[in-house]
Amino acid sequence: MPASKNDIDVRRHLAGLLSHEASVDEFIDWFQLAYREIDERAPADDYDLSVSLNNWLYQFADGYIDEAELRKGMEEDAEEFGVQWQPAVAVVGPSRLAS
Numbered sequence: 001m002p003a004s005k006n007d008i009d010v011r012r013h014l015a016g017l018l019s020h021e022a023s024v025d026e027f028i029d030w031f032q033l034a035y036r037e038i039d040e041r042a043p044a045d046d047y048d049l050s051v052s053l054n055n056w057l058y059q060f061a062d063g064y065i066d067e068a069e070l071r072k073g074m075e076e077d078a079e080e081f082g083v084q085w086q087p088a089v090a091v092v093g094p095s096r097l098a099s
Contacts, residue, residue: 006037010040010050015085018075023065049081 013030016022022030031053038050053074060070078085 001089006034007049008052009034010038013085014049014053014074014083016084018071018078018085022059024070026029028061029059049083050075052077 003083010031013027013034017024017027035050035054038047056065056070056073056077059073060067061067065073076081
């Protein structure tokens with residue numbers, strides 16, 4: 001079965017969060033609106049990933065976990081559901097002090 005639009009959007013935004021292209025606040029703002037569109041009749045992976053992300057966000061909002069734990073949990077979800085993302089990598093150029 002082809003991926004649904006909701007599933008593609010959730011995976012794209014999750015990848016953006018995990019690769020630090022979006023902040024947690026930006027993800028939360030987007031997800032709160034998108035989650036309303038998720039339906040129990042959606043494909044299982046679509047629904048299950050969204051429910052899991054929602055649970056992580058509730059724990060974060062209620063202060064049970066911090067941002068590092070939120071990101072770690074979401075990274076585990078990304079791995080479990082096959083979401084492709086790359087961690088941010090610092091690029092270091094030659095030092096001007098070395099000359």
